[in-house]
Amino acid sequence: MELTVRTSGTYRIMIERGCMDAVGERAGELFKPGAKAVVISDSNVLPLYGKRILNSLEAAGFSASLFSFPAGEESKRLSSIEAMYAECAARGLTRSDFLVALGGGVTGDMAGFAAATFLRGIPFIQIPTTLLAQIDSSVGGKTGVDLPQGKNLVGAFHQPALVLIDPDTLSTLSPRYFSDGMAEAIKYGCIKSRELFDMILREDVSQKIEELIFRCVDIKREVVERDEFDTGERMLLNFGHTFGHALEKLYDFKKLSHGEAVGIGMVMMAKCGESKGITKAGTANEIIAALEKYNLPTKDEMPAGRVIEATALDKKNSGNRISLILLKEIGESFVDEVFRGSLAELTGVL
């Protein structure tokens, strides 16, 4: 299966078992013979797949090397980017060379940010190896890192030159991180497709993984093509993230994974919408059922007041107003800008 994304950069997304071994050949269509490549991966993924990527790039005539950082969200910080710059400089990368992000969303977001900023921008390829990265983070060009003050507070838009999605890599992924990706899949159903939501809720998605990836990525492609720089419709992809990101930050990026936090955030937002009569009654319970099917948490003990307070640095704030992503019902979402002060009245609902 294949898709093309037409944004500030136009690029192909391939969804095919084993396609990571074709990275050299595919890169050969984009970069000059002999170009240098630094493959960026984390300490779990590099030993699993690093050599295959290196072999494929070298067989195609590229001069490739591997760079890894300690796995986990806690590594998604500026000091890791500095280490990546040092590696790029040590290898003498120029603007005709490229990076390869091999791993989950943490790897993709950071390698993408290093690529966006080293020499003011060099190209990069995404080879996502988690379900979350395959259905969401590898596409659309949001790159960046967390700060202790909040999630993804530093970053850049930088589209990849190519995305190679190899569903075979999911065979080594832990059940926790498979579930993590399912939270973002549930998000796509919530914001854009009742049919996708029903498939996720009622069918065995492990038997239809390519279809699931294709459907999610195709939704993301459509949204990002219409609003690459996140000024309107793209904010819908942030459903569940306002409270989700706040929770991740409140636990110092340690307790909850991104998907777990977003799942809780989606339930909270659906409850807010129901309490205001905006969201169809019963929607929060439908989301809870979908999350439970994939062993995801549906609530957290963090006091609602603290969660609301921690949304102060959310990027959807503008002056004293914040854009919330709400559902009319499963499959239909919209952006609603409200006064931040009005969030306080939600504490009783959450």
Ligand SMILES: NC(=O)c1ccc[n+]([C@@H]2O[C@H](COP(=O)([O-])OP(=O)(O)OC[C@H]3O[C@@H](n4cnc5c(N)ncnc54)[C@H](O)[C@@H]3O)[C@@H](O)[C@H]2O)c1
């Ligand atoms: N840029 C975007 O549009 C976007 C979208 C969604 C999420 N994100 C970001 O993505 C990050 C979460 O991504 P994630 O859930 O992939 O986390 P992750 O990159 O930390 O990967 C999760 C864990 O799985 C391991 N792993 C990865 N692939 C594996 C494989 N095939 N086999 C065995 N282990 C493997 C990793 O080493 C890690 O321990 C968050 O920082 C989030 O903010 C970005």
Ligand SMILES: O=C(O)C(=O)C[C@@H](O)[C@H](O)[C@H](O)COP(=O)(O)O
């Ligand atoms: O691509 C987008 O746009 C998204 O919002 C996708 C989200 O799933 C993802 O978590 C993204 O990194 C959130 O971005 P942020 O702008 O809220 O930091």
Ligand SMILES: [Zn+2]
């Ligand atoms: Zn997300």
